Amino acid sequence: MSDESQMRLFVRSTRPPWREILGHRWSGARDWSLVLRDAAGNCFFLGHRGDPEDTGAYVPVPDEAAAPGLRGGYTDVFRVDTTEHVDTQAVGLPTVYGRESVDLWVSWWVHDPVRVVRAKTVHGWHVVRSHLTSALRHLAEAQEVAGSGLGAPEIMQHLSMPQRLEETGLSYRVFDVRLRETGEELLLGQEEGEGVRYSWTPSRRGEYEFCLQALHAGPASLAALWLLRHPDQVREVLSWAVDHQDLLSPPRTDWQEELAVLLGTLTDQERKEISCLLRDRLSALGRPVPGETA
Structure with a gap:
């Protein structure tokens, strides 16, 4: 995971430009690139640009900057980090059980080092996270208008391919959605919304x-x-x-007590009628009846 307090996407080199150019050519490095600038503000580029090989799509980046020469009059030399970074965004998705806390696992990288330097994009995750938050809110609104739920399948469908931030030279994609326990999260969608497909997958x-x-x-x-x-x-x-x-804990009652209470509410005539019925029933069962002589 990246630490924005320590990581910078590019740093100014204190070495002579020709040393940096030769050092990059000899090393064959792909995890950093060089951006050089002359007194007129023109930028020159040496290194790798574009998407990582495992992103599922490759979109060539136009060559807007020429390759540097050893004798160029460069005033600034920048080393740009071109490695792939991974961070997470906590999101609360609406489900039939209430909010479901998930982590979106996000891969992001520099696809155009020259634009990163021109836009002064020092800390990349802050920029990517802001764009991701906006994209998720728009997606949630679109799903609500369409009468559909917003869940992991919809997020992966729309954000698993590289998302271009052309002005800043960055790209990102969501490559996984996992359940999380607790923590601050971005709340999306309606709490009581129906038809949330994320909650009705076979695994749930x-x-x-x-x-x-x-x-x-x-x-x-x-x-x-x-x-x-x-x-x-x-x-x-x-x-x-x-x-x-x-x-x-519903109160437990005794049926005998309930019957005694009920008999106490009867009139004399009603009690006599019940006594006669009870006597006849006992006689039919062969039981002795009080008051009868054998």
Whole structure:
């Protein structure tokens, strides 16, 4: 992962220009390039430009700067980092379970060292992250207008190919989406939106079945599930449990007590009728009936 506080995409060299030119030619380096500038502000380039070989697409970069000569009158020489960098952007995607925290794994690189120097793009990840955030928000809005959900498949479909930032000389692509635990994240889409395909892929059906069982199990299971997803809300869950004991532990009653209470509410006539019915039923079962003589 890159550290913007220490990493710079280009640095000014203190060595004579001819030494830098010869050093680059002899080394055959591909992880850094040279950009030289003369007194008139013209730039000259020596090194590699374009996309890494494993990005899935290669778009040639026009040669806007000529190759330098050993006798050129150069006033500035810059070494430009052309290695491929990897960083992550935390994103909160809307699902039927609430927000789903994921990390977007982003690969970014310098595809045009000359433009990096001209635009003074010293720290690349800040520029890439700003563009990625804007692209994600536009994608979320477009998916909402189309009535579709925004999830990992849509993000990979639209952002897995190299994205050009022509003015700054940078490119990037999203190469993976992974679940994450906690942390600050970019929130996208509507919380209660329907049709979120990210939540209904085959790999998520186990979670769906688990939540379905929790619903069938009742309020106690739902409270436990909520506490699992929000462990910082223990006090709130305990307060809710105390205030809703009737839901979590329904009072257990004795049927005999309930029957006695019911009989106490009957009139004398009603009690006599029930006594007669009970006596006849006991006699039919062959049981002795109080008050009868054998």
